[in-house]
Amino acid sequence: MTIQLISANHASAMAATLAGRANRNARGFGGGVYPITPQTECIELLCRQQFDKGSIVRVESEHSAMAVCMGMSVSGARTFTASSSNGLAYMAENVYAAAFSRLPIVMMAVNRTLGPPWNIWVDHGDTLMLRDAGWIQLYCQDNQEVADSIIFSYRLAEDARVLLPAMVCQDAFVLSHTMMETDLPEQEQVDRYLPDLDLPHRVKFDPVMIGGLDFPRETEVHRRQHQEALERVFDVYGECQDEFEEVFGRRPPDPVVPYCMDDAEIAFVSMGTTSSTTDTVVDKLRAEGIRAGSVRVRMYRPFPEKALTEMLANCERVGVLDRDISLGLGGVLWSEVRGCAPRALVQGYMLGLGGGDVRPQHIESLFRELAASSSAAAPKLVEVG
Amino acid sequence: MAEPILKGEYQSEVDRSEPILRAGNTNCGGCGMSVAYNMLSLAAAKHQLQFVIPACCGIVTPGQFPYSAYGAPVVASTFAAAAATASGLAATAQMNGEDTRVVCWAGDGGTYDIGMATVSAAAERNEDILYVCYDNEIYGNTGGQRSSATPLGAATTTTPAGKDIGKKDILAIMAAHRVPYAASISLGHADDAVDKFKKALNMSGFRFLHILAPCPTGWKSEAAEGIGLIRLAVSAGLFQVFEVWDGQRFEISIEPEFSRSALKSYMEKQGRFKEELVDLDAVEQAVRNSWDILSQRAKMSS
Numbered sequence: 214m215t216i217q218l219i220s221a222n223h224a225s226a227m228a229a230t231l232a233g234r235a236n237r238n239a240r241g242f243g244g245g246v247y248p249i250t251p252q253t254e255c256i257e258l259l260c261r262q263q264f265d266k267g268s269i270v271r272v273e274s275e276h277s278a279m280a281v282c283m284g285m286s287v288s289g290a291r292t293f294t295a296s297s298s299n300g301l302a303y304m305a306e307n308v309y310a311a312a313f314s315r316l317p318i319v320m321m322a323v324n325r326t327l328g329p330p331w332n333i334w335v336d337h338g339d340t341l342m343l344r345d346a347g348w349i350q351l352y353c354q355d356n357q358e359v360a361d362s363i364i365f366s367y368r369l370a371e372d373a374r375v376l377l378p379a380m381v382c383q384d385a386f387v388l389s390h391t392m393m394e395t396d397l398p399e400q401e402q403v404d405r406y407l408p409d410l411d412l413p414h415r416v417k418f419d420p421v422m423i424g425g426l427d428f429p430r431e432t433e434v435h436r437r438q439h440q441e442a443l444e445r446v447f448d449v450y451g452e453c454q455d456e457f458e459e460v461f462g463r464r465p466p467d468p469v470v471p472y473c474m475d476d477a478e479i480a481f482v483s484m485g486t487t488s489s490t491t492d493t494v495v496d497k498l499r500a501e502g503i504r505a506g507s508v509r510v511r512m513y514r515p516f517p518e519k520a521l522t523e524m525l526a527n528c529e530r531v532g533v534l535d536r537d538i539s540l541g542l543g544g545v546l547w548s549e550v551r552g553c554a555p556r557a558l559v560q561g562y563m564l565g566l567g568g569g570d571v572r573p574q575h576i577e578s579l580f581r582e583l584a585a586s587s588s589a590a591a592p593k594l595v596e597v598g
Numbered sequence: 599m600a601e602p603i604l605k606g607e608y609q610s611e612v613d614r615s616e617p618i619l620r621a622g623n624t625n626c627g628g629c630g631m632s633v634a635y636n637m638l639s640l641a642a643a644k645h646q647l648q649f650v651i652p653a654c655c656g657i658v659t660p661g662q663f664p665y666s667a668y669g670a671p672v673v674a675s676t677f678a679a680a681a682a683t684a685s686g687l688a689a690t691a692q693m694n695g696e697d698t699r700v701v702c703w704a705g706d707g708g709t710y711d712i713g714m715a716t717v718s719a720a721a722e723r724n725e726d727i728l729y730v731c732y733d734n735e736i737y738g739n740t741g742g743q744r745s746s747a748t749p750l751g752a753a754t755t756t757t758p759a760g761k762d763i764g765k766k767d768i769l770a771i772m773a774a775h776r777v778p779y780a781a782s783i784s785l786g787h788a789d790d791a792v793d794k795f796k797k798a799l800n801m802s803g804f805r806f807l808h809i810l811a812p813c814p815t816g817w818k819s820e821a822a823e824g825i826g827l828i829r830l831a832v833s834a835g836l837f838q839v840f841e842v843w844d845g846q847r848f849e850i851s852i853e854p855e856f857s858r859s860a861l862k863s864y865m866e867k868q869g870r871f872k873e874e875l876v877d878l879d880a881v882e883q884a885v886r887n888s889w890d891i892l893s894q895r896a897k898m899s900s
Contacts, residue, residue, distance in 0.1 A: 240690060240694060241690065241693045241694060243686075243689055243690070243693070245682060245685070245686065266693050266694070267693065268689040268690075268692065268693050270685055270686070270689055270723070271723075272682060272685075272719060273715055273716070273718075273719035274715065274716075274719075276676075276678060276679060276682070276716075277679060277681075277682035277685075277715075277716050277719060278682075279679075280675060280676070280679035280682035280683040280685075280686065280716070281682050281683070281685050281686040281689070282686065283673075283675070283679075283683055283686060284650070284673065284675075284682070284683040284684060284685060284686020284687040284688075284689070284690070285686035285687070285689055285690050286686070287673055287686075287687070288648075288686070288687045288690035288691065289690060290686075290689075290690045290693075292686075306676050306679075307676055307679060310675075310676050416648060416671045416673055416687070417671065418646050418647075418648070418670070418671060419671060420616075420620075420666055420668055420669050420670055420671060420672075421666060421671055421672075422660055422663065422664075422666040422668065422671075422672050422674065423671075423672070423673045423674060424657070424672075424673060424674020424675070425657065425660060425662075425663050425664075425666065425672070425674050426657070426658060426660070426661065426662050426663055427662070427663050428662055428663075431662070431663045431664075
C-alpha cells in the first residue's frame with residue numbers, strides 16, 4: 214500500500230485503473246470518456262494510464278460515453294466512466310439502458326448543480342435525478358472512501374446475483390478537488406479481490422438479442438427480476454465488505470453509517486460530506502449533554518429502509534439535511550426517510566444547494582431549532598450562501 | 599453495370615449457411631431493408647458478425663423477447679447511440695484479437711437526424727465499424743414522419759402537404775470525414791449490392807454504406823414494385839450510386855441515363871409525391887448539377 218496526498222478525482226482514476234488492470238487476463242477494460250467540470254482530472258489521469266488490455270474511447274458526448282461502456286460491457290470487458298451534473302442529464306437515457314441490460318458498469322459521479330444558470334459547485338440533485346434508473350448508488354464522505362468504493366463496486370456489481378451498474382458519488386470540489394491522504398492498494402491485492410469478469414449474457418456469435426422488444430408481460434418480469442437483484446444487494450454487500458477487509462485490511466462502511474446513535478433522541482440524516490460536518494456538531498452537542506446523533510446514508514439505492522428504520526426507532530426528532538431539492542415537493546432524501554421514522558417528528562431541511570458552504574454553525578442552529586419544535590413544518594430551504 | 603445475375607454466386611460458398619434475416623421476422627412485404635439483409639447474407643459467409651441496431655424498424659424486425667428472427671447476435675442500442683455502442687463492441691473485439699465484424703444497421707432517422715453526432719464522431723475516430731444506413735426517407739417505425747432524408751415534394755404524416763425542401767447529402771457528409779470507404783448501394787442491382795458489402799466487410803476502419811430502401815407503406819407504392827422503383831431512381835440519376843475512398847477517390851458505379859420518363863414514373867408510382875410541389879424541370883436540373891459535381895470529382899480522382 215502507498216499513501217498518497219491526492220484528490221478524489223485522482224483517487225477515482227487510480228482505483229478504476231487498478232480494477233481495470235485486474236481484468237487483463239479476461240476480456241480487458243475500457244469505457245467511453247467525456248470530460249466535464251469538476252470530473253475532468255479523473256478523465257485526464259485515466260487517459261494517461263497504460264493497460265495490457267484496455268481501450269479508453271474519447272467520445273463526443275456523455276450519451277456516447279455510456280453507450281461505449283454498454284458496448285464494451287456487453288462484449289465482456291470491465292468498464293468505467295465518470296460524469297457530473299448536466300453530463301449525467303444528457304447521459305440519462307443510456308444510464309437507464311445500461312441497467313435494463315444488466316451491465317455491471319461502474320461510474321464515478323461528481324455531484325454538481327444542474328443548470329443553466331451554470332454553477333459548478335456541489336449539489337446532489339444530479340445523481341438523485343437518476344435514483345429510479347436501476348443502479349446501485351453510493352455517496353462518499355472522503356477520498357479514501359471514493360477509491361475504495363470504486364473497487365468495492367466492481368465486486369458488488371459483477372456478482373452473478375446482482376449484475377447491475379453502480380454509481381460512486383462524491384461532492385464537487387469538497388472531495389473532487391481536495392487532496393487528502395489516500396491509501397491506494399497494490400495491484401496484487403485488487404487482483405485477489407476482483408475475480409475475472411465473466412458476464413453470463415455476454416454477446417458472442419449466437420443469434421441472440423440483447424435488448425429487443427418487450428410486451429407488458431415481459432416487462433413485468435424484467436422489472437421484477439431487476440427489483441429482486443437490487444434486494445439481493447444487501448446480502449452481497451456484506452460479503453463484499455468481509456472480503457474487502459480481508460484483502461485490504463479496512464472495512465468499507467455499511468449502507469447506513471450511524472454516529473452516536475445508540476441513545477440518540479434527536480438525529481440528523483444526510484449524505485456525502487454534509488454528514489462529516491453533522492458529526493462534528495454532534496460532538497459539540499454531546500459535550501453539552503444533548504443526546505444528539507447523526508446518520509449517513511451511504512447507499513441510497515437500493516434504499517436501506519430496514520436499517521434506517523431500526524436506527525431511527527428510538528428517536529423523538531429526526532431532521533433530514535438534503536443537499537438537493539425536488540422542486541414542488543422538498544428534499545429527495547427527506548421524502549424517503551420520513552417513512553422510516555413513523556413515531557418521530559421528521560423535519561426536512563434543504564441546505565447547501567448550489568454549493569452553499571454548509572458550516573457547523575448552520576447545522577447546529579437547525580439542531581437547536583428542531584429540539585425546540587413540537588410539530589413538523591413544511592420542508593425548509595435554508596440559505597447558507 | 600451488369601444485370602442482377604450475381605455472377606453465379608447465389609447459394610455458393612460465400613452465401614451464409616444461415617441467413618441474417620430468418621423466417622418469422624415482422625418486416626412488411628416489399629421492405630427494402632429485408633432485401634438489403636439478404637444481399638448482406640450473400641456477402642458475409644466468411645465473417646463473424648455482431649449487429650448493433652438502434653430504435654428503427656430493424657429493431658422490431660426480430661419480434662418479441664426472447665425470440666429473434668435474426669440469424670446473428672444483435673445488441674439493441676438507444677436511438678442516437680448505435681455508432682457509439684458499436685465502438686464499444688469493436689474495441690473489445692480489437693483488444694482481444696478477434697476478427698469480429700461489427701455492423702451498425704440503422705435507418706435514416708437514426709443516421710441523418712438523431713444519430714448524426716454519434717455517427718460523425720465514430721467516423722472521425724475511424725472506429726472499426728461497418729455502418730449501414732437503410733434509408734427509406736421517413737421514420738417508418740413511428741408511422742412515416744418527415745426526416746432530413748425525406749425528398750422534396752414527399753408527403754409524410756408530419757408534412758401532409760409535402761416537404762418543401764430537399765434531402766441531406768449524407769454520402770458527401772460521410773465522405774468529408776475521409777473514412778476509408780463510403781458508398782451508396784442500389785438494391786436494384788444485386789451485383790452492386792453484394793460487391794460493396796463484400797468490399798466493406800473485408801476492410802477495416804469506418805465504412806459507411808448508404809442504401810435507398812423502398813418502403814411500400816410509407817411511399818404508398820406497390821410492394822412488388824420496390825426494386826423497380828430503385829432502378830428508376832438510379833436510371834433517372836436521382837439516386838447516385840458511387841464509391842468514395844478516403845474521402846478523395848470517387849468512382850461512379852452506375853451511370854444514369856437521365857431518363858425523364860424514369861423520373862416521371864418514379865414519382866407517379868408513389869402516392870407520397872405531391873405533383874403540385876414537384877417541378878420536374880427543376881428536379882431534373884438539380885440532378886444534372888449534382889451529377890456534374892460528382893463526375894468532376896470522379897474524373898479528378900481517376
